[in-house]
Amino acid sequence: MFNIIYAQSGGMTPVINNSAASLIRTAQKHSDRINKIYAAKNGIIGLIENRIVDITKLSEKELSLIENTSGGIFGTCRYKLKEDDYETYEKIYNTLKKYDIKCIFYNGGNDSADTSNKLCKIKEYFDYDLICIGIPKTIDNDLPFTDVCPGFPSSAKYIAISMLESSTDLKSMCLTSTKVTIIEIMGRHAGWLTAASSVWKKKESDSPHICLLPEIEFNENKFLELVKYFKEKYGYCTIAVSEGIKDGSGDFVANSKNVDSFGHKQLGGVGIQLSNLITTTLQYKCHCMVPDYLQRSCTHIATPIDIELAKAVGRNAVEYALDGKNNVMPMIVRKNSTPFEYEIVDVELSKIANVEKKLPDNYIKENGYEITKECRDYLKPYVFDANFSLYQDEDGKPIYFELD
Amino acid sequence: MFNIIYAQSGGMTPVINNSAASLIRTAQKHSDRINKIYAAKNGIIGLIENRIVDITKLSEKELSLIENTSGGIFGTCRYKLKEDDYETYEKIYNTLKKYDIKCIFYNGGNDSADTSNKLCKIKEYFDYDLICIGIPKTIDNDLPFTDVCPGFPSSAKYIAISMLESSTDLKSMCLTSTKVTIIEIMGRHAGWLTAASSVWKKKESDSPHICLLPEIEFNENKFLELVKYFKEKYGYCTIAVSEGIKDGSGDFVANSKNVDSFGHKQLGGVGIQLSNLITTTLQYKCHCMVPDYLQRSCTHIATPIDIELAKAVGRNAVEYALDGKNNVMPMIVRKNSTPFEYEIVDVELSKIANVEKKLPDNYIKENGYEITKECRDYLKPYVFDANFSLYQDEDGKPIYFELD
Structure with missing residues (x-):
């Protein structure tokens, strides 16, 4: 005993x-x-x-x-x-x-x-x-050896449905209002939860259009070109960004960017920084969602x-x-x-102890802003819930009506 | 025909x-x-x-x-x-x-x-x-005559569960980490959705500790005193804030506060402004949630x-x-x-047309930062969902285990 x-x-x-x-x-x-x-x-x-x-x-x-x-x-x-x-x-x-x-x-x-x-x-x-x-x-899902860390699947589901619903809202609104949405996602060093935003993305037009992972160096010019490309092609652009993306010097964008054009310190995380960058350079109206604690306390989902x-x-x-x-x-x-x-x-x-498992290379597309089919296949069983939506596909994604 | x-x-x-x-x-x-x-x-x-x-x-x-x-x-x-x-x-x-x-x-x-x-x-x-x-x-629920505007009840439910879950998370964490959480809520002129954060609040210790409505003038000193009071009494403080709270001059706090101590313009909405205010004056670690579009596109809930x-x-x-x-x-x-x-x-x-219905006086307590029983009774049937949680009380609030 x-x-x-x-x-x-x-x-x-x-x-x-x-x-x-x-x-x-x-x-x-x-x-x-x-x-x-x-x-x-x-x-x-x-x-x-x-x-x-x-x-x-x-x-x-x-x-x-x-x-x-x-x-x-x-x-x-x-x-x-x-x-x-x-x-x-x-x-x-x-x-x-x-x-x-x-x-x-x-x-x-x-x-x-x-x-x-x-x-x-x-x-x-x-x-x-x-x-x-x-x-x-x-919820970071960054423990080595294990296929998944308990907690991650539910947070991944929260991020997946948040991306789907907010993007559908934006698509409805973009003609006369907001053009870009950003969801800032937890996971400072590993992009698992940010990748979950793309679990249901099958084609370029699906959201998020741009998925910014901490495993990939952030390139401001390339990013702005992409935002412009998607906005011009689809009328709007949806972005998932990890709180931990870094620039070419290895500094967190959330830190390096929080200085305005006068060198003054700015508030907020990377989401609001990117929002400001887009608004000031491309003049697109931008909305930034910061679920913060909500994505890790979402027991209801x-x-x-x-x-x-x-x-x-x-x-x-x-x-x-x-x-x-x-x-x-x-x-x-x-x-x-x-x-x-x-x-x-x-x-x-x-x-x-102290080992962090990052997204493997074969889970990130060459372009650096999308995840691969291998990654989606990895994520799918974890976000699946047979009773989530009255109409959903085999991956658990709610089926939406589309005009034409 | x-x-x-x-x-x-x-x-x-x-x-x-x-x-x-x-x-x-x-x-x-x-x-x-x-x-x-x-x-x-x-x-x-x-x-x-x-x-x-x-x-x-x-x-x-x-x-x-x-x-x-x-x-x-x-x-x-x-x-x-x-x-x-x-x-x-x-x-x-x-x-x-x-x-x-x-x-x-x-x-x-x-x-x-x-x-x-x-x-x-x-x-x-x-x-x-x-x-x-x-x-x-x-979701603003501000149309006159009608008891409720379709859309508001679901967004109210989203805010209610977000407040409950994030507060429970904070309570678990506050001993060695974050002390204050803020949820920034939509509704620029009427506090209906912000009030929904408090639908399940029965006693002072229930969250949100402080509910900042656009109907009530924001007083910075009183606010900071309250944050300190709750943090010292309960170990943490939870805040619901309407994006539209105004200061004594009738200016949006989101605007008036976005100037730092050097007079430089700052990014972000009222949530991040208050977070900065608390961090710089009280030195409490603060997390700010900005659900933004998520609170109005939450069809899944x-x-x-x-x-x-x-x-x-x-x-x-x-x-x-x-x-x-x-x-x-x-x-x-x-x-x-x-x-x-x-x-x-x-x-x-x-x-x-063009008439906005605000929260009536009898829905806001004298103290200005809590809603009354009349307001909770108004809100309850709209957030209720018999199938939401395996264990929930008669108001639809999930029942949580509490260690004595």
Whole structure:
């Protein structure tokens, strides 16, 4: 018999609480081996500051409500453990000892994998045996090895439908009003979520016309030429832009561009910068959408596969611990795309910590502003929801009436 | 037997195409009296430029697809007819005569009611008998007489769930990250949609903590004190702000504030201005969401009552024409809130044109930054969707698990 603890870390996802509920449910089923189930408030900080709650007795109704809940029910943190911060490790050790906790489940992204990985210091410093299992989640989808990170599919769906609906609106309006729309999308270093804007794009006229990925150097002149091309050809131009696109010097456009023609600092992210650039150079009326937190908290639009995968990694994490595995994270391997089939495998935390997986070259077209069929095929099963729209195609894209 | 024409005007709503489909369906049912059904492309511009499509034979499947479609299927316009622009009225007259059209249905907001109303000039100038029926739609919800404008309920739902989800995210994150979130909401002169952010707010700790309405003068010092109060009391502060809030001089804050401390012009709307104000004065990390078009194109989240009302006004418009009514618009009268009951009545276009209905005084609390129970009771039936969340309360608010 041993006690376990669960904690959430980093940015939220629409389905992280599904991993929590699934982990708790699985641990409860193994009450012959797992005694107490604890949660740390605000991730590793709860362990450092001894803010611990006993969640052993949560009822099935409560677990269902947890699955229905946006955000992270136990609170999260952005906190990087230092290699040699003995004092902090001692505080964590004291909490673990106090509650006789022998196993930590840490639910997070790259930084959180780093935290999980560093917790092995506890054994080194205090000779305290500790099982440490990571659980993946991040809307950035940038963890290595895994086919997908739970949380990404729902955020990808949010971006896909946002692009489709706002573009259809623009198309209706563009004759006498706005000519260009920009959606600024999260993912500072990897373009997965920005690419999701194009999951349903089959032809040039489909939106987004221009998809600006952080993997591709931003070229202002080429960009403005493209905006002009699409506006003149179709009457409007739709743009998806990653918050993290960089210019030729490797600087974030969001930073480098936030200086106006007089050298004065400007407010806002890359979306509003590009909007200003287009308005001042091409004189096109431009609207900029910044979903920000909305794209990562959109539990109401969570896709079935995302919920399933979030639960699967929570369940597998407990099973790994019971199987005697340590310092691993459950990851998703795609076995088939249509129908979507997967299996869960364990990968060592040390191989995951601080590694960011970017969009591979074959997912980005030569032109640099569109994604390839390979990328769309990768994305499709994750945004699919059979019950999303009354009329939708095989990719889950709502079918719209088109005149003529 | 007579021919009719339908046109869409002004900003889009999530359900305007439901009005279109319902109108066409109703007209088809009266094929004994209505001969041809036409649509003008891009509103009144289609009539001026003779860009007309025959939609008499649209199938039931096509009408269902139209209902499934975001944006405005026939395109829209922002175009104000001048009182004495004889040449333009003559162009419209020529198109009407060419297609033998005796009845115009104009689907729009305040400006569109103005356009519909001015079309009676056609009779005056050319002695051409014309029935002119307006059909209400606007996410701003600012048309007089009607209890609600079709389109508003779905956008209100979008704002309500966006506020709930982003606030829950912030609450999870605020210990070590962002302290303040701002959602910038459409509605330049009337605070209906901004108020919808608070439809589910029952107590002070519920979000939004601060709701900034265009009906209330913005006071910078009072605002900053409030932000500080909520951040210190709850660890975070959530803000809903109308794009149209004004300062003591009656200037839009979005304009007046877009000058930095050096007097240099800044980019962005009021959300980013307030974000900058908070960051520079209180040093709180702040995130700003700007849904922009997303809040008015969100067909995927359309509420059942909104779809029903959009269809009802489309249907009634045709029936008014058949009953010999002219220069009227179908409007919604609430008969009961729980269960929601309504009836449709006709109101003269001249009484609607260019009149904006603002939030009444009794919908805004004395403190100026919260809405009253009367306002929430008004809003509730419109955002309600019985099938929205697996667990939700009687107001349609998703039920979240809360750790004691």
